[in-house]
Amino acid sequence: MLAQVLVSSITAGAVYALIALGFVLIHKGTGVVHFGYGDQVTFGAYLVLIGQAFIGLRFDVAVAGALVASVLLGAIIYLAFMWPLRNASLLARIIASLALGTVLREFLRSYMGPNAWPFPFLLSSTSVPVGGVLIVPANLAIVGVAIAVLVALYLIFDRTIYGKAILAACENSTGASLVGVHVSTVFLLIWILASVLATVAGILVAPLLTLSPDMGLIGIKGFTAAVLGGFNSLPGAVAGGIALGILEALAGTYVSSALKDMISYAILIAVILVRPQGLFGELTLKKV
Amino acid sequence: MTVRLLFGAVVLVIFFAAPHFLAEFQLFQVCLIAATALVVLGIVVVTGIAGQISLAQAAFVGLGGYGPAILAARYGVPVWAGIMITAVVVGAVGYALGQLTLRVSGHYLALATMAFTAIVQLAFIHSDAVTGGAVGMQMPTLEISGKTFASGGTLYYVVLPVVGVLFLAVHNLIHSPVGRAFAAIRQSETAAAAMGIDVLAHKSAAFAASGFLGAIGGGLLGLLSTYLDPSQFGITQAVYYLAVAVVGGMQSPLGAIVGSAVFVLVPEFLQAFQTYLGLVFALLLLVFIVLRPNGLVSLASDLLRIVGGKQQRGAA
Amino acid sequence: MTSALLTIQNLTVRFGGLVALDDVSLDIAPRSIQAVIGPNGAGKSTLINVATGIYGATSGRVDYDGARIDGRAPHAISRLGIARTFQNTELFGEMSALENVMIGADRHMCGSYLSSAMHGPAYWRTEQAIRAEARRLLELVGLGNDTDVEAAALPFGKQRRLEIARALATRPRLLLLDEPAAGLRSAEIDELNSILLDLRANLGLTILVIDHVMALVMAISDHITVLNFGRKIAEGSPQEVRSSPEVIKAYLGEKAAHASHS
Numbered sequence: 001m002l003a004q005v006l007v008s009s010i011t012a013g014a015v016y017a018l019i020a021l022g023f024v025l026i027h028k029g030t031g032v033v034h035f036g037y038g039d040q041v042t043f044g045a046y047l048v049l050i051g052q053a054f055i056g057l058r059f060d061v062a063v064a065g066a067l068v069a070s071v072l073l074g075a076i077i078y079l080a081f082m083w084p085l086r087n088a089s090l091l092a093r094i095i096a097s098l099a100l101g102t103v104l105r106e107f108l109r110s111y112m113g114p115n116a117w118p119f120p121f122l123l124s125s126t127s128v129p130v131g132g133v134l135i136v137p138a139n140l141a142i143v144g145v146a147i148a149v150l151v152a153l154y155l156i157f158d159r160t161i162y163g164k165a166i167l168a169a170c171e172n173s174t175g176a177s178l179v180g181v182h183v184s185t186v187f188l189l190i191w192i193l194a195s196v197l198a199t200v201a202g203i204l205v206a207p208l209l210t211l212s213p214d215m216g217l218i219g220i221k222g223f224t225a226a227v228l229g230g231f232n233s234l235p236g237a238v239a240g241g242i243a244l245g246i247l248e249a250l251a252g253t254y255v256s257s258a259l260k261d262m263i264s265y266a267i268l269i270a271v272i273l274v275r276p277q278g279l280f281g282e283l284t285l286k287k288v
Numbered sequence: 289m290t291v292r293l294l295f296g297a298v299v300l301v302i303f304f305a306a307p308h309f310l311a312e313f314q315l316f317q318v319c320l321i322a323a324t325a326l327v328v329l330g331i332v333v334v335t336g337i338a339g340q341i342s343l344a345q346a347a348f349v350g351l352g353g354y355g356p357a358i359l360a361a362r363y364g365v366p367v368w369a370g371i372m373i374t375a376v377v378v379g380a381v382g383y384a385l386g387q388l389t390l391r392v393s394g395h396y397l398a399l400a401t402m403a404f405t406a407i408v409q410l411a412f413i414h415s416d417a418v419t420g421g422a423v424g425m426q427m428p429t430l431e432i433s434g435k436t437f438a439s440g441g442t443l444y445y446v447v448l449p450v451v452g453v454l455f456l457a458v459h460n461l462i463h464s465p466v467g468r469a470f471a472a473i474r475q476s477e478t479a480a481a482a483m484g485i486d487v488l489a490h491k492s493a494a495f496a497a498s499g500f501l502g503a504i505g506g507g508l509l510g511l512l513s514t515y516l517d518p519s520q521f522g523i524t525q526a527v528y529y530l531a532v533a534v535v536g537g538m539q540s541p542l543g544a545i546v547g548s549a550v551f552v553l554v555p556e557f558l559q560a561f562q563t564y565l566g567l568v569f570a571l572l573l574l575v576f577i578v579l580r581p582n583g584l585v586s587l588a589s590d591l592l593r594i595v596g597g598k599q600q601r602g603a604a
Numbered sequence: 605m606t607s608a609l610l611t612i613q614n615l616t617v618r619f620g621g622l623v624a625l626d627d628v629s630l631d632i633a634p635r636s637i638q639a640v641i642g643p644n645g646a647g648k649s650t651l652i653n654v655a656t657g658i659y660g661a662t663s664g665r666v667d668y669d670g671a672r673i674d675g676r677a678p679h680a681i682s683r684l685g686i687a688r689t690f691q692n693t694e695l696f697g698e699m700s701a702l703e704n705v706m707i708g709a710d711r712h713m714c715g716s717y718l719s720s721a722m723h724g725p726a727y728w729r730t731e732q733a734i735r736a737e738a739r740r741l742l743e744l745v746g747l748g749n750d751t752d753v754e755a756a757a758l759p760f761g762k763q764r765r766l767e768i769a770r771a772l773a774t775r776p777r778l779l780l781l782d783e784p785a786a787g788l789r790s791a792e793i794d795e796l797n798s799i800l801l802d803l804r805a806n807l808g809l810t811i812l813v814i815d816h817v818m819a820l821v822m823a824i825s826d827h828i829t830v831l832n833f834g835r836k837i838a839e840g841s842p843q844e845v846r847s848s849p850e851v852i853k854a855y856l857g858e859k860a861a862h863a864s865h866s
Contacts, residue, residue, distance in 0.1 A: 033395035033398075035395075035398065081574070081578060084578055085577075085578060088581065089581075090394050090395070091335070091339065091341055092577055092581045094341055094394070094395055094398050095341075095530060095534060095573070095577045096574065096577045096578060098398075098527050098530070098573075099527075099531070099570060099573040099574040099577055100574065102524075102527055102531075102566075102569075102570040102573065102574075103567065103570040103571055103574050105566075105570075106566035106567040106569070106570040107567055107570075109563075109566055109567070110563050110564045110566065110567045217523065220399075220402060220403070220406065220523070223399055224403075227396075227399065258414045259414070261406070261410055262406075262407050262410045262411070262414075265403040265404075265406050265407045265410075266403075266407065268399065268400070268403045269388075269400050269403050269404070269407075272388075272391070272392055272396050272399065272400050273388065273391055273392065273400075276391060276392060276396060457721040457722075458721075460720065460721050460722065460723040461717070461720050461721045463723075464720035464721075464723070464727065464731075465707075465710035465711075465720065465734075466717060466720045467720075468699075468703065468706060468707050468710060469707065469710065471696065471698075471699065472696050472699075472707050475695075475696040475697055475698055475699070476694045476695070476696060476697075478658065478678075478690070478694050479690065479694035479695065479696065480696075480707070481657075481677070481678035481679045481682070482656060482678055482679075482682055482687070482688055482690075482694075482771075483679075483682060483707050483708045483710075483711070483770065483773075483774055484679050484682035484683045484708075484711045484774055485679055485707070485711070486677075486679045487679065493717075
């Protein structure tokens, strides 16, 4: 029983981890906390759906098309909104990212209707018994992709000169331009990468959850995972996602499934209060 | 002083004359604008003036509606008393939420208040026995000394005076040492504290005010809609109230009124496009936060300044 | 030095592995003008930040007027009568110069929330008094013609003086100035010096000035303390400090380092 709960919870955890990776990528890379990211995940899944159901593309072609479209979306978000707001107050940037998410969600509600759509699995969704525990290949794929994305991002940020330059660009833009890194190009690339990542997450997650305009509320779970992981650490985001998945599953099994979400939000508030630097992060000091 | 008296007199005349010129439904809409403006006034105080982002307003509104409804259904408390009791309690909840700001600010505060709203909404949905669960519950009718207030025409005489008095009080507060302290905290917490301002107490007070105003607004909105639907008190709605504040102008009470008027009246003009309403509101929020972060009110004051500037140059 | 207004005893402040202040002691006598100088990174600002409650002390203590103040909240320390300015100016940028100063004065006259919400006659009286006080302080620092200018729109030299006016509005006994001369032209520094001397003569203020250039502090200070890498390396009258070999080494060392970099 407990083993099954844990195995299933790891899928949910990987979903949260994927979304958390997007949050951390954007925050680490551009200094923005993107409150509309959950809706971008939903939008990515809808892009596939639109290609498949409305244009009549084959599923794999639709997926490819959605990835290309999300490159464009990422570029538009940066060039049309985040770049003009680069010197705006934190408050304005938070509200703008909330607004971006709301626009995407309401666009879907207006043109695709408020109801749920069926969405195909990438892999088989029939469960296979492995050592007394049921495992679903489609779910395994989510875990695999989350780990692959983590490894890829980790290699980029921590092992390449360019990745380190990106971090430098975020910390200190004059310093970065001194060593020849064009900050706005870097930021553009980050937003595009995050947008593609959102679509990947959306495609993996949509069959598990119900694909409706409100699926983006999953973003708050990804956010919680990112907070647990300290918001600046890529491995932290994945660890935070898995931890949240397990906590939720335990709460759902042993306390009450109705209270499951409430418990995870309460955890969020508690962590923010008690350890704002996350479970793995370090505290920084404001300089006067 | 005479200007103030004159202004007051004009307001009173308009207040008593309006029911003779407006239809029942239009009076209902005036009430709706006023009640929404009161909710948004809470955001003006806590976010616009004191600079603390809050996505808790939808939860305050929900509590402000459910409170009197539950008090009436379970304990027979008159609705008007229920609204007042609830508002004080929600004000205290707001104060407690404000204590979070000791450790949290910026995007973490947005997230924490967002989680608060989500928790409160889930509590409405899962407490079936008390709140009617996901189906929601009926808001009782307002009765004061045997008179019932159920229509736009009658509620007008309750909603507008309440909203008017609270707007006046908040306006005065903003133009007082308390309001200056709020604004100081928004612009530099470090300097505010160095000036002897108790930053945490003032932030908590701002949250308490937003809770109080949101709860009264929620009670009035409940009276107007006569039904409490838990789906109306979630994060989406919290962003909606924020949008009203941004579009109207977050730094002045007038902005709350202007924004509410836009968001209540636009659907009337776009009745053929009901499906696109959400998108229109979202786009309005996005366009304003990028191009006009201080809202319609700032547009008007800029125009006045341009006109005024021309006159000055003409005189010189 | 028996009845110092501010006493710093064996103060050590560490941030992680970094030692910002290392066992520093300092006495500030009432109605004196004292200075703490030292190269960048010597721990001067940390000293002010501990004395005004922004940072806590790792060990050691700070006493003001007979009471321990380290670890207290910044607003509580301000209310005891310690006011400060900031190295990079922390003005309320969207407010007028007058409003900036009014905020400093508010606490002394502010009524209750209720009277603030009612705007009764008592409110109007105090509001007038606060305004008059703020205007007087602006004139004192030479900003009498800039009352309605937005603080962020003022030139840098005036912003520094506005910070002093705002600090004075809290009616302090001790004024802490964090690099008040940085970025000022020499004429402006002379003007600042005469303002500070006036303040001591007319209001009986005690003043602690922090700076890394010696020009300002040599002219007005009674007593100078020199910090380097968080340690006190010299103290005494301006003449004594000027001839201290430790000080010359610290400053020449810094200059030499600068020269080799550029």
